Amino acid sequence: MTIYVDANEVPLRKSGQIRLYDESGFAGMRAAGQLTAQCLDRVGELVKPGVTTQELDDFIFQFALDNGSIAATLNYRGYTHSSCISLNHVVCHGIPGGKALKDGDILNIDVTLIVDGWHGDSSRMYVAGNSKRAAERLIDVTYESLMRGISAALPGNTTGDIGHAIQAYAEGQRCSVVRDFCGHGLGQLFHDEPNILHYGRPGEGVELRPGMLFTIEPMINLGRPHVKVLSDGWTAVTRDRSLSAQFEHSVGITESGCEIFTTSPSGLHKPVFA
């Protein structure tokens, strides 16, 4: 049975219950979400062949500090970077490092900035130099998958409605949905209840209620859905080495629909292709 609790009345730790936040929570999420979105806008200016993913992470580290924030991933479960940067066949949790971007690389940059205790978690795809047609199609399908999932995020719907909207669209485009990672509740915690699966059946899962805060972050592959985690303990790659893409927004369920906290202030929500 799902138990919903007033976020103001329970201790700040994972309890298996679903927290419902009030207007002050939504205000906190707006501030955190907007700073994260601005960070993703700015780091995009640096993405080009020759730049290393460590340089991108360094920018994000400094951007957070300059804005009175800190990245939630820094020292999270032993992770030591301010972002995850996932190239080409890396599905998620790519660790920034000294490898330089090459022309045609596609990458996901995933950032969570904490502002006054609130977590704004978002990721987008970027292209270094000139993109290839197959990569462009995957990026477009993945972005549309996220937005269809968000369209199903309505009070009275369920988490299964979100997953179904994503899966039906992505598979209809001959792509596959990664099963091993999911979206998550967030707010004053980084990863909270409920899990938001990116596949599923209508009406399954947990009912969505006003005040719920969570991410939707589908990972979509051009090939098969299966992933493996490399020996570094973080980097998840497609088993068939096919290209993978991801977009993520942090959202809140309102009385009438859903508010997106991490919308780009400059309209840079996805790469533009020639």
Ligand code: MF3
């Ligand atoms: N930002 C990721 C998410 O969307 C989580 C990264 S956790 C890390 O949930 F430790 F890998 F950084």
Ligand code: CO
């Ligand atoms: Co997330």
Ligand code: CO
């Ligand atoms: Co994220």
